Amino acid sequence: MDTTRVDTSLDLRINSLQNCNSSAMDLRRDRGGVTEKSREVGTLQQDVGISVEEFRRMSSENKKLTETLNVVLLGYNALQSQMINLAKEISTNEAMDSRKRKFEDYDLELWKRPTESMKSRTSVAYFQVDASDTSLVVKDGYQWRKYGQKVTRDNPSPRAYFKCSFAPSCPVKKKVQRSVENPSVLVATYEGEHNHRCPPQGAKPASASPPISPSSVKPSNPNPILDFVRCGLSNPAMKTKQETEVGAAPQFLVQEMVSSLTRDPNFTASLAEAISGAMLDRSRTQSW
DNA sequence: CGGATTTGACCGGCGC
DNA sequence: GCGCCGGTCAAATCCG
Numbered sequence: 001m002d003t004t005r006v007d008t009s010l011d012l013r014i015n016s017l018q019n020c021n022s023s024a025m026d027l028r029r030d031r032g033g034v035t036e037k038s039r040e041v042g043t044l045q046q047d048v049g050i051s052v053e054e055f056r057r058m059s060s061e062n063k064k065l066t067e068t069l070n071v072v073l074l075g076y077n078a079l080q081s082q083m084i085n086l087a088k089e090i091s092t093n094e095a096m097d098s099r100k101r102k103f104e105d106y107d108l109e110l111w112k113r114p115t116e117s118m119k120s121r122t123s124v125a126y127f128q129v130d131a132s133d134t135s136l137v138v139k140d141g142y143q144w145r146k147y148g149q150k151v152t153r154d155n156p157s158p159r160a161y162f163k164c165s166f167a168p169s170c171p172v173k174k175k176v177q178r179s180v181e182n183p184s185v186l187v188a189t190y191e192g193e194h195n196h197r198c199p200p201q202g203a204k205p206a207s208a209s210p211p212i213s214p215s216s217v218k219p220s221n222p223n224p225i226l227d228f229v230r231c232g233l234s235n236p237a238m239k240t241k242q243e244t245e246v247g248a249a250p251q252f253l254v255q256e257m258v259s260s261l262t263r264d265p266n267f268t269a270s271l272a273e274a275i276s277g278a279m280l281d282r283s284r285t286q287s288w
Numbered sequence: 289c290g291g292a293t294t295t296g297a298c299c300g301g302c303g304c
Numbered sequence: 305g306c307g308c309c310g311g312t313c314a315a316a317t318c319c320g
Contacts, residue, residue, distance in 0.1 A: 146293055148312060161311070165292095175311090 126179070127186040136160035136176040138188050144174065155180050170195050 127138040136149075136158070144162035151158045157178035164170040172192040179185040 145291090147314095149294075150310065150312095153309065159310090 123190045125188045125190070127188060129184060129186050136178070136186065138176055138186050140174075140188065142172075142194065152177070157183070164194065166194075166196055 125138075125140065127140075129138075143165035145165050145167070146160055146162050148161040149158050150161070155177055157180075159175055159177040162174045162176065164172040170192075172190065172194050174191065175189045177187050179187050
């Protein structure tokens with residue numbers, strides 16, 4: 001985008017304002033004398049004429065800028081739809097086992113229907129812990145009762161199963177397992193929604209810190225996993241961090257997709273080409 | 289002693 | 305039908 005034009009117009013606006021101000025000051029200073037006044041009126045008329053002309057020029061520039069912005073927005077929308085189509089293709093065509101495929105279809109569904117999916121009952125959170133810490137306890141504001149532990153096939157570290165301590169009145173469950181990629185990270189999968197507020201903090205010691213950003217956990221993960229925490233909102237100690245994650249869930253998904261796409265040199269080149277092409281076409285058709 | 293945790297057994301879904 | 309696997313149950317054990 002041609003930013004120099006914007007800067008010029010702004011400067012002109014400032015200069016014209018300065019002219020007006022100085023003229024008004026001069027008028028106040030030279031109250032006596034008709035010839036002085038008539039000379040001043042002539043100067044003011046000149047200033048007004050210049051200002052109207054500048055105003056027209058600025059309006060014209062604004063119009064051009066608005067049109068350019070529309071072109072950029074159209075390109076953005078086209079790229080966004082291409083991104084969604086690409087995500088669909090990847091999820092359906094890639095050769096992977098059925099479980100992983102199901103998971104990605106679920107992710108795609110989240111992408112397509114974010115508002116409905118945000119109401120879904122499964123969520124994932126990541127907790128930074130000491131790699132030597134073998135306990136699978138995370139500090140998420142709620143009290144849990146462990147009811148099982150299993151070693152799963154895809155992860156050598158055991159998976160712990162927890163129920164909310166308010167069960168059976170509260171049906172929420174969670175699974176906690178150490179990340180395969182990063183042993184110092186616990187992955188907590190929550191199922192269901194709490195129908196009560198968080199118990200007071202300090203009731204039960206826990207080893208892990210509050211949830212952390214997944215982008216700092218899985219920098220090499222090419223497949224973004226929806227990460228948000230719905231519980232703990234009523235707990236002031238947890239509120240700031242977790243509210244951020246809840247609100248930023250769709251934003252995080254977008255950021256992950258953008259970052260994974262920008263890691264792709266082909267996509268970056270295509271994007272740069274598309275934008276520069278659009279800009280060049282625009283500048284050719286417009287008489288700047 | 290009561291609540292929480294551990295751990296082996298059991299169950300159901302799914303693929304072959 | 306069988307085996308695999310994830311999830312759950314429940315008796316045993318631990319701990320404050």
